[in-house]
Amino acid sequence: MIDFERELNTEQLAAATAPDGASLVLAAAGTGKTRTLVYRVAWLVEREVPTDRILLLTFTNKAAREMLDRARTQVGAQVGGIWGGTFHHMANRILRRHARSVGFPNDYTILDRDDSLSLIKGCLKALGLTQREFPKPGLLMGLFSRAANTKRPLAELAQSHFAETSVDLGDVLAVQESYARRKDALGAMDFDDLLVNGLRLFDEQPRVLQQYQDRFLHVLVDEYQDTNAIQSQWVDGVCGRHGNILVVGDDFQSIYSWRGADYRNIMSFPERYPQARVFKLETNYRSVPEILEVANACIAHNPEQFQKTMRATREPYRKPVVVRLRDGAQQARYLLEEVRRLQREGYRMNEMAVLYRAHFHAMELQSHLARERVPYLITSGVRFFEQAHVKDVCSLLRILHAPHDELGFRRLLELFPGVGQATSSKVWRKLGAGFDVRQSGHVKLVADALRPAAREIWERLEPTFSYALTPAETNEGASLIEAFVRDFYRQYAIDTFENYPARLEDISELAAFAGRFATLQGFLSEVALLTNLDAEVENLAHDSDEALRLSTIHQAKGLEWKVVFVLWLAEGMFPSGRAMEESPAAASEERRLFYVAVTRAQDALYLCVPEVRRLRERGSMPCLTSRFIDELPRELVEREQGLFV
C-alpha cells in the first residue's frame, strides 16, 4: 500500500487522488508534475482499474518510458499493461487494426522526414516546378504539415506565406495533391497522416470509436499545453462517454506552436469540460529562489496566460550570472573554464548542461570541446534513426517486409557501385512497381538489370533474402542486419565514411535494438517514430557518466541539471530571427522557450551574451543583447565580464 498523504504534498495529493471526471492540473516547472502523474496511475491501480484500460499520452517516447518505469517501481509489473506513448504511437497502434476502414492497407509503411522529403522532391520534378524561385521541398513539407496539424486549409496558409511573392497558389496545391497521391500509391502515411487518419477513423467509424471509449476508462495526458487541434479533438473523442480525463500541463512551457500546438487547448479546457476541477502545483522543489525569481520575472512579460507564481522551497544560494563575451569563440573558452572551475567545486560533468536555441549555436563549442578532449554528449541535429548509415541498413529490412516500398528499394540499390537515380528508377519500373523477394523472378530481374559490379553484390546478398521466408510473426531483424553488414555494408562503410568505426558500432546497436521486437514490422514502425537512439538505449550507447550535456532547449524540456549554461542570448539568435519573422506570436513563444531554459537549472545558471557574430567570409556582425536579458530587473542577476584577451 502506498501512503499517498505522506509521499505527496497537499497540492499533488489533491490532483493525484482527484475523483472521476475531468481534471486540469496546472503544473509549473519543477513542481513534481511527473510525480503527480505517476501517483495518479498508482491511485487508479489501487482502486482496481485494470491497467490495460488506462491510456497515458505523452509528448515524447522518453517521457512515457520514464513514467511507466517509475510507476512500475511504485505499483509493480502490472503497469506494463498500460497503453502509454506518444499520440503518434497510439494512433499507429490503433490504425494497425483498422487501417482498411480509412483506405489504407494494414501493413502501411510510415514515412519519416527523409522519405517525405524525397517524395515531395519527386512531385516537384514531375510537375516541372524546378525553378529557382519555387519554394523548396522542406518549406513545402512544413506548410503541408502545418495545415494538417492546425486543420486549416493549405490555400489559406500558403496565401499568407507567399503573399509578397510570385509563387502560384495553384502550383503549391498541385504539389500537395501529387504528394497525397504518391503516398496513397505506396500505401504509406507520413507523421501527420497518422494523426489525421487516427482522428478520421474515430469520426467516420462510430463503432470503432465506441470500442476504444469503452476500453479506456481513464485517459491521462501529459504536456497538454503542446497538443494541437487534432490531438485535442482525438482525446476529447476517446473520453467522450465517461469524461474521465486528467490533463497536466503548463501554458508557460508551450513551445511547439510551430508544430501546430495551441496553448489555447489548455486555456479553454475549463470551457470544454465545465465540470472540470482545476488544480495548481506551484511549489517548486527544483531551483534555488534566485533562479525562480528570474523565471517569474521573465514570464511576466507574457501577460495573456494563466498566472501562476512558483514558490521556492530551497535555501537561497547564488544569483544567476549574465556573462558578456566578445564572440562565440570566447563563449566556448569561457564556458569550458567555468566548467572546470565548477568541477573543482565538486560538481560532476553530467550534472551540467549547455542549452541553446538552435543546433548551430553550439558548433563552435563542439569543436572547442573536441580539441580540448572534453567528453560531451549531444542530442544531435541529425537524429540517430535519420543518419545515412542507419537508413541504409534499414532499407534492406524494408524491401523484405514491404513489397511496395519504392523508397527502401531504391535506396538499397543506389548503394551499389554504378547505380544512381536513373538506374534505380528504371529497375523499379521494370519490376512493375513492386518487389517481392519471395518471387525468384523478381530477384533475377533485378540481377539482370544491373551492371556486373552491382550484380555481383546483389547476388552475394541473395542468401540473406531467405530470412524473409520465415513467418511474418517472427523477427529476424538482428540476423539480417548482421548478414548484410558482413556481406556488403562493412566494406561499403569503410570506403564511404571517414568515421566508419563509429558508424559500424551504431549498426551493431541497431541490430541489438531490432532484436527486442516481436516482429519486423513492429521494429520498422518504431524506427520511423523514434528520434534518437540515445533516448531509447542510452545504456547501450556511450558511457554517459562523465560527459557534459549539450542540447537544444526543446529537447531539454522536462529535464534538469545542477548547472545550466544558456548560449547566444543575442537578438536574432535567441530570440531567433527566423521565428520572429514568421509570426507576431513568435516573441511570446521565444520567451516561453527562455523560461523553459531557465527553469532547467537547480543551483546555478549562466546566461551567455556574445557581442559579435562571426560570419563566413571573415566578416562580423555586432549583435544586440537579447531582450530576455534586458527585460530582467538588474538586481536579479550578477553581471560578469567574460572577456579575456
Place this chain on the structure above:
DNA sequence: GTTTCGGTTCTTTTT
C-alpha cells in the same frame, strides 16, 4: 546517358 566528385553554401525547434 549516368554516375561520381569536388566545390560552395547554409544551418530553428520535432513526432
Place this chain on the structure above:
DNA sequence: GAACCGAAAC
C-alpha cells in the same frame, strides 16, 4: 555536415 550544383569520368 549535408545538400546542392556543375563538370569530369565512366
